[in-house]
Amino acid sequence: METRRDGRSTTTGARLQEEAARLFWRNGYAATSTRELADALGVQKASLYHHMDSKEQLLYGLCIDALRHIESAVQTAIAFEDDPLERLRALIRAHVGAMLHDKNKHATMLTEMRALSAERRDDVLAMRDRYQRLVLDVLSSAQEAGALRQDIAAELLSLGLLDLLNWAIFWFREDDALGPEELADTFSQMFLEGAARPTVLGPATPR
Amino acid sequence: METRRDGRSTTTGARLQEEAARLFWRNGYAATSTRELADALGVQKASLYHHMDSKEQLLYGLCIDALRHIESAVQTAIAFEDDPLERLRALIRAHVGAMLHDKNKHATMLTEMRALSAERRDDVLAMRDRYQRLVLDVLSSAQEAGALRQDIAAELLSLGLLDLLNWAIFWFREDDALGPEELADTFSQMFLEGAARPTVLGPATPR
DNA sequence: GTCTATAAAGAGATAGAC
């Protein structure tokens, strides 16, 4: 997607996707009419169809984009980390960063997948599953290296971690004192060390 | 809501709410037509209006019910627990149990609140906020009692905990080997002790 | 309490001029 340095899209196609993400996330996909979409762009309804095939294909593109973005951000972030726990911390930072950087798109992907036709949904689900396997791999490797507890299955740890990370999108506010980086660090602490008071005898997480 | 021992609703009004929750969660509120709703009940569209004022009021009732249910379940569960950590574990068990016992209703409440009119949404949000204050109180008290770490704000701990608990609804499967109780216990461990390998010097969570 | 019939509005998408 073409964007300028200030983050605003240039082409009408890109602006359309941007406005769609905003409206889909605010009002829901099904509740957003092509009329509202056109109004947001300052054009007539019919003009939209020069830039998209259908409303559903617009949602599909949004979901694919979001998943491509987060996967590549995380892949890049963990590429040069060797320590298992540092890899996990890098994953958390990249995941939270990517998600909050393009909140509307990621939130729409998370909540509106079911509005897609079976074929397109399968496509998106395949990408999501591939990303979740990446997360699972990082956790499994850390378990095998002895860095994570082994009495909880890696699958459950990954589902729990993704729940913790993904749904911050519902309550995170840009204007808050807490930025994405601080939030990611807090999540790393919560996930790794837990909420209980650390014992005085030794650190709960050896670094 | 009137239900028999086997969990199936008796009155048409109750059956309507049950089917609505199922369809709203499967297809989304806006994407569910009154026609589908009528088909699911085996009646004509017009007959629905003898049992509800409008589709939106049906959603409203669902949300209120879900929140009433989970709040009272948690209140009951923690009423006779004194130990701060046991109170928290009881809260987690009750929250997960209530949510998964009536999955459709709770999932709909969590995802479709934005479809409500401003007035009704404010109503539901007020109830949700009250419940979240209850969760926050349990965590704050545990912090003050020295049972939870104090370097992360109780507000953040509660948001993280609720994310962990609520969104299991997206991947929990009834037919899984893992039941609601086991899931709740695992969440308690993850949230309190963290995912990192416990140190050999002492337990991360003194009980 | 359920039905048939219908009103009234809004939806997604297309045709064809410019």
Add this chain to the structure above:
DNA sequence: GTCTATCTCTTTATAGAC
């Protein structure tokens, strides 16, 4: 690439008989 005009379908909700 955008417009006006329109097609076709579906939507929520109501009227009134039974």
